[in-house]
Amino acid sequence: MGAVALFALQGLSHLVRPPFYGRLFLRHLVEIAYFSLPVVALTAIFTGMVLALQSYTGFARFNAEGAVANVVVLSITRELGPVIAALMVAGRIGAAFAAEIGTMRVTDQIDALTTLSTNPMKYLVTPRLLAGVVALPFLVVVADVLGVMGGWLIGTTKLGFASLSYLKATMDFLQTMDVVSGLVKASVFGFVITLMGCWCGYNSKGGAQGVGAATTAAVVSSSILILALDYVLTEMFFAR
């Protein structure tokens, strides 16, 4: 854990020291934010739809069906939007970063960077960390909107809610802090995903098997950390 923390500090320390690799940052930003959009969008819509159905089932048992819209929007913005988006990105990006950097490690490309007067941490790790921190909140905004829309779709087509009253209930109960807490979580998750992808790839050993192991480790460790940190952050934001 100490070694990962040191690795993260090293990566962050290059944020303020030139040269800066803006082109690489933009490339990774597009890779994370743009190319993860379809998978995040689909999972968010279906999560919202399922949430509406399940909460309706539960609330119907004590005649509180009207709370469906409130529960969907709070669950999505505070919890499910950030977590679902992060888990999807961990599978896509954490694995891709670990595989790419791991392959560079086992084929001497990281050593080549050093001989070409380029700091591998600055070139490989720092732009990815920054891109992760910036991209995840964007994806979570999309997940929030689409998740709520998924709930609205089911609410209005299957559960008998009027469209406008469902949306009004959604907006009436939504507070700025609900969205902000989700976006803070998203940034932290983005950092963790890119950090674990870079760390596992950077420290991979051996050949193809080592790269495979690094990829698995990146996805598993970042997924566990996302869920663990979700609890810690929820505790911090609890009751606000």
Place this chain on the structure above:
Amino acid sequence: MSGDVPKIRLRGLAKAFGEKKVLDGVDLDIRAGHGMVILGGSGSGKSVTIKCILGLIQPDAGTIEVDGRDILAMSRREREELNDRIGMLFQNGALFDSLPVWENVCFKLLAQKRITRAKARDKAAEVLAQVGLAASVGDLSPAELSGGMQKRVGLARAIAAQPDIIFFDEPTTGLDPIMGAVIDGLIVDVVKRLGATAVSITHDMASARRIGDDAAMLHKGKIVWRGPAASLGHTGNAMVDQFARGEREGPIQMELRR
């Protein structure tokens, strides 16, 4: 620099990985403007030696001097300045898959902002021509190149910033004999043109004779012989001659793991 001071001087260089001693007091002088070939079997410590000089591995003991300066005592900035004067051709090319060939070739110049991206394509074409490749190769990705072309691009990348020390790690490994001879010819040409000091590690005796002025043999972490590369095969040292001739019987016994 005075002619008496070797370009690179290693003294008592030692490195162990766990219990395994890979380098056990390597002493070696490499003359400026000459080609030194380091020979040795697999696991003899050749790659570790050059990785120590390149700063990729920290030795446990010993000194490494370049132009009379101890590079292990250098500050990070001084070390970076030294790296600016060094080129390296890796065994497998180690080209960056995510970049086209022209960007690989001019990577160091671009990283140091010594050239604009607009001018880098022309520069890459010029350097690719020096290693016998057409300018159009610059637009390909490394994955589209044959093994021989990857070596040439690796060589182009190593010389693009006009280094005065160039390292070659097994430059002919994996190539057919004719392509190996072509690569050796290119190495000799570019090293001569740049007036650089070349340090190569290889198992390939024909290659060693072609690209080396001097040779040294590393065995079990120590230099056991040094002399002219032209004499390889008839040095009078039983160990070196056995290795150079590829003979099964002799003082070097293959250690097989059972």
